[in-house]
Amino acid sequence: QVQLVDSGGGVVQPGRSLRLSCAASGFTFSRYAFHWVRQAPGKGLEWVVVISYDGKNKFYADSVKGRFTISRDSSKNTLYLQMLSLTPEDTAVYYCAREASVAGGLLDYWGQGTQVTVAS
């Protein structure tokens, strides 16, 4: 069955970096685009970034552009999110999500999320 496992979160000081991972299994990883979506404490969902199935196209929300980088490794069936220059506003649970084959932007499977806390 489709499974996405998020990891790499933690507590980090403002200005520092963190790399999140999302390990995929149960389907052909290289055929799908992937997204990261985040949820600040007690808040709603915020789309962050998407990477195309082949890794060639990436689109970022304005709030993270220039600081976050998405990448993928099809040999490891793993998605990554490199986060630089973190601020307290980046504190959230970060979810990776698979884009459905039927429509761009539609998210059919989600990881369990990994908590990122930015605090001094």
Place this chain on the structure above:
Amino acid sequence: EIVMTQSPATLSVSPGERATLSCRASQSVSSDLAWYQQKPGQAPRLLIYGASTRATGIPARFSGSGSGTEFTLTISSLQSEDYAVYYCQQYNNWPWTFGQGTKVEIK
């Protein structure tokens, strides 16, 4: 950016009763509208896409309707496992955006 507005923020419904949730888009998104369910401490789960198509494994008591800017999610007879927060999302225009959520609570 398309703004998605959900109402009400909280809906109190008794078990077995019907729940009707609304979602409005600031401009037309055609039928490119999804609904997700999120329970505390869990990831969102896709319920409805294309405004009215149930995702795999979703019970028939969940139904979606609407197009353009006005959408509705209906839960025909609330079960205990349906108490959760529901989000709408448009995927017609980048950046994809979510509503702020409607919490369905026990009355």
